[in-house]
Amino acid sequence: MRNVWLIARREYRQRVRARSFQIITALGFVLIVALAFAPAILDRIQSATGGSTVAVVDPDESLSPALRATLTDELPNGEPRTKIVAVGSREEAQSGIESGEYDGVLVPRGSGGEVSFVYRSPSPGEETGRLREALGTIAVEQRLRDEGLSRGEISAAVAPANLQVVTTGDAPSGAEYASRFGVVYAFGFVLYIALIMYGNMVAMGVIGEKSTRITEMMTASVRPTEQMTGRLLGVGLLSLTQFGAWAVAGVIMLLIDDLRGGKGLDPLTIPPRTFALFLLFFLLGFLLYASLFAGLGSLLSRVEDAGPLMAPFSTLLIAGFILTIYAMNEPDGTLATLGSFVPFFTPMTMFARMELGDPALWQVALGIGLLAATTAATVWAAARLYKAGVLMYGKGPSLTGAARLLRRG
Numbered sequence: 204m205r206n207v208w209l210i211a212r213r214e215y216r217q218r219v220r221a222r223s224f225q226i227i228t229a230l231g232f233v234l235i236v237a238l239a240f241a242p243a244i245l246d247r248i249q250s251a252t253g254g255s256t257v258a259v260v261d262p263d264e265s266l267s268p269a270l271r272a273t274l275t276d277e278l279p280n281g282e283p284r285t286k287i288v289a290v291g292s293r294e295e296a297q298s299g300i301e302s303g304e305y306d307g308v309l310v311p312r313g314s315g316g317e318v319s320f321v322y323r324s325p326s327p328g329e330e331t332g333r334l335r336e337a338l339g340t341i342a343v344e345q346r347l348r349d350e351g352l353s354r355g356e357i358s359a360a361v362a363p364a365n366l367q368v369v370t371t372g373d374a375p376s377g378a379e380y381a382s383r384f385g386v387v388y389a390f391g392f393v394l395y396i397a398l399i400m401y402g403n404m405v406a407m408g409v410i411g412e413k414s415t416r417i418t419e420m421m422t423a424s425v426r427p428t429e430q431m432t433g434r435l436l437g438v439g440l441l442s443l444t445q446f447g448a449w450a451v452a453g454v455i456m457l458l459i460d461d462l463r464g465g466k467g468l469d470p471l472t473i474p475p476r477t478f479a480l481f482l483l484f485f486l487l488g489f490l491l492y493a494s495l496f497a498g499l500g501s502l503l504s505r506v507e508d509a510g511p512l513m514a515p516f517s518t519l520l521i522a523g524f525i526l527t528i529y530a531m532n533e534p535d536g537t538l539a540t541l542g543s544f545v546p547f548f549t550p551m552t553m554f555a556r557m558e559l560g561d562p563a564l565w566q567v568a569l570g571i572g573l574l575a576a577t578t579a580a581t582v583w584a585a586a587r588l589y590k591a592g593v594l595m596y597g598k599g600p601s602l603t604g605a606a607r608l609l610r611r612g
Contacts, residue, residue, distance in 0.1 A: 206426075210433025214408070215440050228445050235452035239459035247279070254284040255306040255330050258296040261289040266311060266341070273337040285333055300325065309334065380559065386473055387531055387558045389453075390481050391551050393446065394488060395524040398550070399517060401442045402492040405434060406500035406513060409589075431497050431589040439489055480554055483571075488550030491578040492516065498585030516547075523548040527555050534560025543570045546577035 218224055261267045267289040276284040288305065290296045296308035300323070307324030320338055322331060340361070347357045409431075499512050526548055530539035534556045543553040543566070553570045556562045562570075 206429045207433045207436065210430055211436035211440065214434050214437025215444075218404075218437070218441050219444065224441075224445070228448050231445075231449050232452040235449055236456050236459070239456040242460075254278055254282060254286060256286045256288060256304070257330070257334070258288050258290045258299050258305040258308045260291075260293055260296055260308065260310045262291045264289045269341045269344075270337055273340050274333060276333070285330065297323075306330070383477075383558050384531060386477060387555050390477070391524070391527045391531075391555060394481070394485060394551050394554070395520060395527075397442055397446060397485065398488050398492045399520050401438055401489060402496040402520075403513070403517075404441075405438050405493045406496035407506060408434060408438070409497055409500035410503050410506050426590075428586045428590060431494070431501070431586060434497060435490065435493050438493065439486075442489065477558060480557060484550040484554045484574075487571075487574050487578050491546065491550075491574070491581055492520070494578075494582045494585040498581075498588035501589040519547045523551050527551040530555040531559055535562065540566065544573060546574045549574040 259267045259270065267287050270287045271283075274283065274285045274287065278284055290299070290308075293308070293310060296305065296310075299305040300308055307322055307327065307330060310321045310323070312319045312321055320334075322334060324330070343361060344357050347360055352360065495516060496513060499516075503512065523542075526539070526542045530536070530542065530552050533539055539552060539556055539560075540562070542548045543556050543562070545552075549570050553562075553567070553574075557567060
């Protein structure tokens with residue numbers, strides 16, 4: 204055990220003192236804290252660039268006042284996001300577009316119940332959606348007026364329904380669901396980045412030391428399994444250090460946003476259960492992927508050969524993250540449920556299901572049990588590969604060759 208701790212300490216100190224590690228950690232810290240000021244910066248940019256100006260061919264000004272009353276969205280400085288200007292003719296509107304005075308022109312067409320509109324713009328974008336929604340509201344109100352309804356009756360007729368969402372199980376709803384959704388997305392993304400980044404770090408470290416023959420010298424006094432265990436422990440502690448620093452930055456960002464009157468997540472409201480689940484799935488997921496990458500990396504002598512051997516498992520990580528995005532919207536759906544039982548997907552997918560859904564206790568136990576058993580089996584298999592491959596040189600084997608080597612080992 205002493206050798207394991209010596210290797211873990213060496214691995215940790217060597218990497219934490221690296222200039223690249225310090226720069227990336229510091230940059231990540233600064234960027235995360237800077238996100239607290241991003242809304243204010245975006246507000247200033249939006250206010251500086253201004254909204255759009257739409258010319259409406261409306262000689263008698265029968266449409267433009269209704270559009271102004273409907274398009275109520277404002278920029279941060281209080282100006283309208285869509286400014287409506289009534290013009291007397293298409294020619295006047297077209298001239299304004301060519302001169303850059305207007306961003307678009309709205310031309311009414313037809314009559315009676317078949318009234319329609321044409322919107323011309325050099326670059327129609329999200330403005331089109333806002334105009335379509337506003338014109339739809341105006342058309343409905345006009346038809347109701349034609350039926351003889353008063354203004355109050357029209358307001359009551361077009362008022363949206365008040366829907367109250369209540370879950371029948373333990374799944375969150377309303378504001379709690381929205382809060383947890385943000386937490387799960389952030390934590391799920393961190394899990395994905397951590398597993399793929401530190402898993403590859405372990406593999407590249409093994410290959411790098413083999414290519415410089417350091418492994419040969421270490422094997423003379425330290426068993427290969429102790430080398431692998433120490434490396435996993437060292438990189439695991441490194442990951443906790445780096446993400447711990449970024450977590451502190453995230454808390455600072457959220458607190459600054461809260462002091463500025465923002466509507467973001469209050470970090471003090473995140474329950475300890477969420478952090479405990481994240482830590483559990485992080486540790487199991489890290490051991491699963493890092494040991495797998497360490498075992499496969501021990502079979503290679505060149506970094507260039509790592510791609511084909513590691514690609515299938517990197518693809519599994521990407522697929523797991525995509526499945527997690529789906530599980531966040533349908534946490535108790537069939538696909539999310541089945542995916543949470545696949546050990547390579549479980550760390551992210553089961554975490555999302557437990558936070559946003561209401562999985563049965565047996566499903567949670569089965570998912571975590573399968574993940575733990577697969578992780579233990581992978582660590583055992585990786586140790587056998589590491590022992591057999593750490594002194595192998597030349598072109599590394601394929602996955603099929605690695606499986607044969609594992610059976611012989």
